[in-house]
Amino acid sequence: MKISEALKIIQGAPEEGNPFPIAVACGFTPLHLETFLCAHLQLALPGRKVTSLTGLYGDLANTIEGFAGQQIRNLVVAIEWGDLDPRLSCRASARWNQNTISDVLNSVRSALARLGKSFGLFPAGAKVVVSMPTLPLPPFFHTPSWQISEPESCLDQMVSDFRTQLLRSGLLVANPACLIEKFAPEERYSFKSDLLLGLPYSVTFSDALASVLARLLCPVSPKKGIITDLDDTLWSGLVGEVGAEGISWDVPNHSGLHGLYQSLLASLSSSGILVGVASKNDSEIVNKAFERSDILLQKEYVFPIETHWGPKSQSVSRILRAWNVGADSVIFVDDNPMELAEVAAAHPGVECVQFVQNDYPAGYAMLGRIRDLCGKQKLSSEDYIRLESIRQSASLDRTGDDSTPEQFLQQANAVVRFDNHNAAADSRALELVNKTNQFNLNGIRYTESDWSAELSRLDTQSLLVSYSDRFGLLGKIAVMMGRMDGNTFHVRVWVMSCRAFSRRIEYLCLKTCFERYRIDQIKMDFVATPKNGPFQEFLTHVLGGKPEGPTVITRERFENVCPELYHAVHDGENRAPLPAMTRA
Amino acid sequence: MDEIENRLTKCFEMVFPALPPTAIPSSSQATVNTWDSVATITLVNVIEDEFGFELDLDLLPELDSFNRILTYIRTQVSETSL
Numbered sequence: 001m002k003i004s005e006a007l008k009i010i011q012g013a014p015e016e017g018n019p020f021p022i023a024v025a026c027g028f029t030p031l032h033l034e035t036f037l038c039a040h041l042q043l044a045l046p047g048r049k050v051t052s053l054t055g056l057y058g059d060l061a062n063t064i065e066g067f068a069g070q071q072i073r074n075l076v077v078a079i080e081w082g083d084l085d086p087r088l089s090c091r092a093s094a095r096w097n098q099n100t101i102s103d104v105l106n107s108v109r110s111a112l113a114r115l116g117k118s119f120g121l122f123p124a125g126a127k128v129v130v131s132m133p134t135l136p137l138p139p140f141f142h143t144p145s146w147q148i149s150e151p152e153s154c155l156d157q158m159v160s161d162f163r164t165q166l167l168r169s170g171l172l173v174a175n176p177a178c179l180i181e182k183f184a185p186e187e188r189y190s191f192k193s194d195l196l197l198g199l200p201y202s203v204t205f206s207d208a209l210a211s212v213l214a215r216l217l218c219p220v221s222p223k224k225g226i227i228t229d230l231d232d233t234l235w236s237g238l239v240g241e242v243g244a245e246g247i248s249w250d251v252p253n254h255s256g257l258h259g260l261y262q263s264l265l266a267s268l269s270s271s272g273i274l275v276g277v278a279s280k281n282d283s284e285i286v287n288k289a290f291e292r293s294d295i296l297l298q299k300e301y302v303f304p305i306e307t308h309w310g311p312k313s314q315s316v317s318r319i320l321r322a323w324n325v326g327a328d329s330v331i332f333v334d335d336n337p338m339e340l341a342e343v344a345a346a347h348p349g350v351e352c353v354q355f356v357q358n359d360y361p362a363g364y365a366m367l368g369r370i371r372d373l374c375g376k377q378k379l380s381s382e383d384y385i386r387l388e389s390i391r392q393s394a395s396l397d398r399t400g401d402d403s404t405p406e407q408f409l410q411q412a413n414a415v416v417r418f419d420n421h422n423a424a425a426d427s428r429a430l431e432l433v434n435k436t437n438q439f440n441l442n443g444i445r446y447t448e449s450d451w452s453a454e455l456s457r458l459d460t461q462s463l464l465v466s467y468s469d470r471f472g473l474l475g476k477i478a479v480m481m482g483r484m485d486g487n488t489f490h491v492r493v494w495v496m497s498c499r500a501f502s503r504r505i506e507y508l509c510l511k512t513c514f515e516r517y518r519i520d521q522i523k524m525d526f527v528a529t530p531k532n533g534p535f536q537e538f539l540t541h542v543l544g545g546k547p548e549g550p551t552v553i554t555r556e557r558f559e560n561v562c563p564e565l566y567h568a569v570h571d572g573e574n575r576a577p578l579p580a581m582t583r584a
Numbered sequence: 585m586d587e588i589e590n591r592l593t594k595c596f597e598m599v600f601p602a603l604p605p606t607a608i609p610s611s612s613q614a615t616v617n618t619w620d621s622v623a624t625i626t627l628v629n630v631i632e633d634e635f636g637f638e639l640d641l642d643l644l645p646e647l648d649s650f651n652r653i654l655t656y657i658r659t660q661v662s663e664t665s666l
Contacts (some may be wrong), residue, residue, distance in 0.1 A: 003629040031622055032629070129662050197625055428628045 001207045003032065006039035010050070013042050017049035020447070022074040022105035022217070023067045024052055028084035029198040032184040036210030037076060044218040045447075059196065061114050068121035073449035075122065076213050077130045080200065081137055081155075086106040088137060088155075095132045096140045106154060107278040112162045119171060125425070125452025127407065130166055131160050131174040131209060131218035134187045135200055172216045172377060179209060216377075218447060221435055223351065223373045224325045225274035226265060227316055229334035230281060233261060233355040235289065242282055249296065257363045262296035263357070264367055271299035273374045274323050274385025274390065276304055277330070277341075278315035283307040290326070303391055312339050313346030320347075322394060324498035325532065326437060326545055331373055354386055380428040382475040389499055392472035403501075410566050414469040414503060418512055419572035420462075425455055428476045429464050438534045439478075439506070442527035444493070454492075459483045461517065462493075464572075465509060474499055480509055488552075489513050490523045499536075504536055507562050508569070514555050522553045589663060592654055595630045599623060612649035615650075635661065 020041065024034050034052055041050045053072070055063025067075055082089025085107040087100065094100070142151040164172050177416040178186070183205055183541055194200040197201060201209065207317050231238045236255035237247035238389045249258035269275045275297070285308045292298040299305075304322050305313035309579075312334070320327060328349035334340050335355040344352045351373060356362040419426075419580035434445045445580075446454070454460060477500040481493035491513075496506060513522055528536055542561055589609075590659050596608045599616060603611060611617045619627075624647070631653070637660050639647075647653045 002633040003626065004598055004633040007626070007630065011598075011601055029622070029625075031625055035626070061661075192641060199625065203629060351613075 001036060001039060003035060003203060006035050009039040009042050011546060013049045014047065016430040017047055019051055020045055020048040021051045021432065023072045023074060024054050024076050025060055025063045025067060025077040026079060027058050029057060030054045030199050032203055032206035033078060033201065033210055036207045038213055040211050040214035041218060044214060048296060061118055064118040068118065073126050073218055073452060075126060075128045076189045079132055080135055081133045087347040090138055090191065105151060105154055108158055112158060116165060119318060121273045124561050125456065127217060127448045129172045129213050132163050134176060134179050135189045136230040147544060151454060174212045176390040178212065183208065184219065202307055207388065219377055220530060222376050223331050224329040225276060225317055225323055226331045226333060227278050228265065228277045230277060230279040230286060232335040232357060234258065234335060239285050239289050244285060244292060247289060258368060259296055264370060266301055269387065270376050271379055272386045273377065274387060275302050277302055278306045278312045280309050281307045308521060309505065311342060313343050316347055316350065323390060378427055380431065382428055385473055385475050389472055389474045393499055409504065414567045415570060416505060417570040418510055419464040426464060429479045430495060432479050432495050433493055436497060437499050437531035439496040441491065441494040441530045442525055443529040443532060467505060477510060478505060484517065486525050487520050489517050489519050492525050504563060504565055510558055510564050510565055511562060514558065520555050524551050528553050588657055589654055591634055592650060595634050596629065596650065599627045599631055609650055
């Protein structure tokens with residue numbers, strides 16, 4: 001992005017847009033970094049108006065401490081060496097000798113300790129993103145530049161330790177490798193601009209760093225699943241022709257890329273990304289391949305495995321249904337461009353990625369791209385149980401065939417836990433709000449700072465709902481949030497994971513609201529979206545007619561339409577199980 | 585107004601959106617409140633994007649009015665086109 005483009009984007013922000021204020025803290029002139037940051041954020045939040053505050057030049061710690069006192073909810077901090085000790089900046093005219101070095105190291109240690117305390121002044125709901133030094137150190141060390149000196153190594157270690165401390169405190173930190181890999185020192189640092197203007201970053205690097213920081217502040221939703229081909233993708237070779245022992249994924253067989261790909265998928269699966277297979281193959285030979293003891297992506301991490309000779313788009317359709325996700329939440333990986341085109345035509349939202357076998361740079365870039373598409377800022381306990389709960393839901397569908405729905409629910413031994421207001425500050429709650437489409441009251445998304453601001457209102461009430469039954473643990477699956485207004489609970493957010501459908505949890509949520517808040521009506525900020533059909537159906541049943549917009553459910557109406565509920569309810573506030581709720 | 589002056593005017597409009605277009609040709613750091621050292625840097629970058637050459641940062645103190653910038657750009661553009 002060029003400066004002129006960034007200015008156009010900023011000037012094109014909607015005047016009436018809901019403000020999205022950020023604070024930018026750095027010790028140098030923030031000009032370009034601030035401009036590009038606002039532009040990238042404006043692109044990420046087109047309906048909002050991004051505004052920015054900056055602090056005092058040359059005084060990073062005081063700037064951060066000042067922002068802490070101003071209830072700032074979105075803070076971006078770019079730390080450079082000069083912020084830790086002015087003698088590490090080319091702008092400082094400092095005497096330098098061997099005695100200076102130990103003083104500099106002590107000074108850096110103190111500066112980092114002070115910065116650590118400054119970050120601690122921000123409340124839990126504030127989002128703080130940080131970049132650590134990216135610029136080269138000045139050339140004052142005794143070794144030639146190709147040999148690292150002990151003081152330089154100590155400085156690296158102190159910064160690395162501080163970065164880890166920030167991560168453990170819940171702050172988000174830019175990955176230095178991402179920036180340093182792509183830009184040589186002379187491309188990052190503008191020596192002339194630093195000395196003449198106090199702007200150390202080149203314009204290009206300012207843009208790159210701003211883009212990274214903007215993505216930390218307003219992340220793109222990661223993909224939920226990867227559907228992969230097998231032959232010449234998950235492994236090298238055609239398993240149907242060479243047999244399970246003839247395929248390979250290792251370096252000696254020049255197929256190491258496939259092994260890396262398997263390891264990547266296994267890693268993503270363990271962090272909650274769903275992995276499925278769509279392959280034109282015989283299921284028996286595929287099973288034999290997965291039974292190999294040296295396979296790196298074991299079968300237990302993959303579900304479902306679609307093996308047949310029909311179009312892959314049909315496999316993708318079935319996998320999307322099994323996962324209950326939209327096409328735009330999924331990546332499809334195949335080595336064959338025709339298969340990719342066929343799936344793309346049938347499912348335009350799917351991100352199609354070609355597995356490139358014999359082009360090493362492209363293959364490495366492909367692995368990085370998959371990481372970036374699926375990467376999550378934080379993991380939650382739901383990530384570790386997602387695959388298993390989907391498998392359980394699939395067996396649930398089969399089990400239900402032999403019994404009536406009523407019998408099935410009666411015998412499910414369902415336990416629902418409602419956690420109180422503070423629990424909705426759980427990152428899983430916001431993840432549900434921003435990723436759920438089908439059972440979603442109005443499709444409105446929240447940034448972390450908006451969510452935190454909403455929860456901190458005195459009239460806000462919220463519930464975080466967890467579910468388990470004899471088929472397995474689903475974890476946290478629903479969030480309700482709204483404002484109390486006399487005898488009415490005005491619901492502004494209501495989402496429920498599609499894994500929890502068909503268990504009447506939505507009715508239990510309403511019943512809990514009526515009971516817990518002792519109200520006579522619930523007002524819903526309903527908005528029909530292209531994807532919230534299931535929510536519309538539910539509301540149609542409760543209201544006795546199709547909802548057109550914001551609507552009210554009276555207690556009397558609800559009690560007339562609520563079906564039998566068999567859940568055992570565990571109230572998080574009381575920390576004691578309550579009797580199963582049934583209709584009076 | 586020739587093409588270079590027209591393009592420079594658009595650069596000024598981008599950096600000083602509140603400045604009336606008619607005031608741009610006679611504008612200077614002395615007459616425009618928002619034209620400070622920070623705005624100068626932004627203006628320089630926008631001009632570099634527009635005209636495709638790098639301004640000499642050492643000359644920044646002298647480039648304090650529309651007319652002076654225009655004169656400078658004309659020398660740079662005629663040099664690069666030779």
